[in-house]
Amino acid sequence: MNKRKQAGGVLVFLPGAAILSVILILSVSVRAQNGNYVVIGPSDSAADIIRKAAHVVPSARQLRWQKLEVTAFFHFGINTFTNHEWGDGKEDISQFNPEKLDARQWVRIARDAGVRQVIITAKHHDGFCLWPSQYTEHSVKNTPWKNGKGDVVKEVSDACREYGIGFGVYLSPWDRNSAIYGDSEKYNAYFENQLTELLTNYGRVDEVWFDGANGEGPNGKKPVYDFDAWYALIRRLQPTATIAIMGPDVRWVGTESGVGRLTEWSVLPVDSRLQEKIAAGSQTDVAFAPQGDMMKEDLGSRARLLTAKGLIWYPAETDVSIRPGWFHHPEEDEKVKTPEDLLTIYFSSVGRNSLLLLNIPPDKSGLIGKNDELNLLAWKKKIDETFAVNRAWGAGIHSFNGLNTAALLDGRDDTHFTTKGSDTTTQIEFTLKGEKTFDVLLLQEDIRAGQRIERFVLEYRQRDGSWKTVTEGTTVGYKRLLQFPAVTTGKVRLRIESSRSNPTLAEFGLYELAGGSE
Numbered sequence: 001m002n003k004r005k006q007a008g009g010v011l012v013f014l015p016g017a018a019i020l021s022v023i024l025i026l027s028v029s030v031r032a033q034n035g036n037y038v039v040i041g042p043s044d045s046a047a048d049i050i051r052k053a054a055h056v057v058p059s060a061r062q063l064r065w066q067k068l069e070v071t072a073f074f075h076f077g078i079n080t081f082t083n084h085e086w087g088d089g090k091e092d093i094s095q096f097n098p099e100k101l102d103a104r105q106w107v108r109i110a111r112d113a114g115v116r117q118v119i120i121t122a123k124h125h126d127g128f129c130l131w132p133s134q135y136t137e138h139s140v141k142n143t144p145w146k147n148g149k150g151d152v153v154k155e156v157s158d159a160c161r162e163y164g165i166g167f168g169v170y171l172s173p174w175d176r177n178s179a180i181y182g183d184s185e186k187y188n189a190y191f192e193n194q195l196t197e198l199l200t201n202y203g204r205v206d207e208v209w210f211d212g213a214n215g216e217g218p219n220g221k222k223p224v225y226d227f228d229a230w231y232a233l234i235r236r237l238q239p240t241a242t243i244a245i246m247g248p249d250v251r252w253v254g255t256e257s258g259v260g261r262l263t264e265w266s267v268l269p270v271d272s273r274l275q276e277k278i279a280a281g282s283q284t285d286v287a288f289a290p291q292g293d294m295m296k297e298d299l300g301s302r303a304r305l306l307t308a309k310g311l312i313w314y315p316a317e318t319d320v321s322i323r324p325g326w327f328h329h330p331e332e333d334e335k336v337k338t339p340e341d342l343l344t345i346y347f348s349s350v351g352r353n354s355l356l357l358l359n360i361p362p363d364k365s366g367l368i369g370k371n372d373e374l375n376l377l378a379w380k381k382k383i384d385e386t387f388a389v390n391r392a393w394g395a396g397i398h399s400f401n402g403l404n405t406a407a408l409l410d411g412r413d414d415t416h417f418t419t420k421g422s423d424t425t426t427q428i429e430f431t432l433k434g435e436k437t438f439d440v441l442l443l444q445e446d447i448r449a450g451q452r453i454e455r456f457v458l459e460y461r462q463r464d465g466s467w468k469t470v471t472e473g474t475t476v477g478y479k480r481l482l483q484f485p486a487v488t489t490g491k492v493r494l495r496i497e498s499s500r501s502n503p504t505l506a507e508f509g510l511y512e513l514a515g516g517s518e
């Protein structure tokens with residue numbers, strides 16, 4: 001039975017006034033962050049709006065986050081012991097005793113799999129805290145684990161520092177254990193206190209992840225979360241941390257299948273940040289089935305932008321679990337996604353202008369299982385082998401209206417090719433160093449300049465001299481990867497057919513999938 005559907009009906013949306021104030025506060029704070037927000041005035045023409053959209057850029061924290069490409073979740077907590085996905089807060093926490101817990105193993109495996117930042121579920125909806133919070137008794141301090149002296153959050157943050165990767169926290173606003181949940185004023189103060197503990201006792205925090213779930217407390221009421229105050233607190237205590245999902249920096253892609261949109265704009269009309277829409281989607285399997293409407297949903301096309309009051313940089317994060325559930329369940333030990341599954345997910349998330357947040361749940365002994373580890377490492381090997389050699393390296397590059405063609409093959413995402421004058425289309429021809437075989441195209445825009453490309457086509461020259469389409473697409477953004485049946489040729493050309501301003505293309509790559517195309 002689907003646990004999410006079972007638990008459905010407990011959600012409420014933030015009331016309109018709260019949403020408005022969230023947006024106002026966000027607008028004010030982001031406007032100051034040089035260029036990741038722009039106001040559309042009543043006198044702006046369609047051309048003005050598109051030009052403005054082309055110049056919205058990520059904030060420094062959004063840029064750092066985007067470049068991570070692959071991050072991981074560790075879903076771990078009392079659910080790991082009760083074998084549930086969502087606890088009700090009444091669990092007997094004396095069950096929590098992960099005798100072999102080794103956060104260094106978790107982080108080492110993640111790091112070896114190419115993960116650049118991890119997020120620990122410090123508190124899930126059941127309210128059990130993985131750190132010894134002084135504001136509740138429902139935490140590790142009252143469990144047999146390490147005689148109540150343990151702190152999972154500390155072990156994970158220490159391991160992240162040791163292995164040189166980022167550290168983030170998931171703190172569920174919905175707390176099914178708290179007796180004061182339902183009383184907005186008291187609960188918000190409690191939540192702020194817990195957030196403060198996490199943001200002050202564990203060194204640098206790089207991401208704070210809020211889910212939007214909100215149910216009724218013991219008093220039969222649903223509290224109104226004070227997101228404004230939480231954002232302000234995070235900005236004050238951890239100014240470089242991105243605030244994800246129910247937050248201003250990063251948006252949920254809209255599926256939990258690892259599949260992002262084929263057309264994925266990071267510049268969106270300001271109303272896309274309405275917290276209630278995000279909350280509604282993140283809890284409803286039906287509305288967000290992988291092939292469902294959300295995949296077709298147009299978030300950032302020209303038509304959508306033209307009616308906007310403002311535009312923001314609001315990039316997509318694609319979260320998915322390596323197993324069917326978010327928490328570890330022994331019966332799913334044989335259902336770990338294979339290296340091939342993970343590679344497909346890599347292409348449909350990182351390769352679609354999104355960041356991949358891959359969940360790797362430790363088991364109740366406190367370790368990541370062997371199957372998960374082996375599949376992760378085999379996946380990483382495939383990625384490394386696939387992208388080791390760019391078949392376009394050493395190619396002669398010609399573009400009739402192009403500037404700085406050398407940037408396309410310099411391996412850097414902060415230098416770019418662009419066009420002369422105000423040209424928004426171009427053709428770039430690559431004379432490869434001899435005949436090459438490839439089945440993957442990589443494109444990257446220099447997002448420091450914005451996201452601009454709207455349509456592109458890759459063609460190859462056939463033996464008879466005619467050109468044939470290899471693949472085509474719409475948005476590029478930070479990274480776009482496309483797979484196609486293998487092609488062997490000595491010449492390719494990339495045609496950028498539409499762009500919101502001069503295209504600013506950072507990288508061009510042709511690769512061959514490790515093990516060949518299927």
Ligand code: FUL
Nearest residue numbers: 085211213282283319326
């Ligand atoms: C959801 C939660 O309800 C799930 O349990 C999980 O934590 C997922 C990442 O977010 O909204």
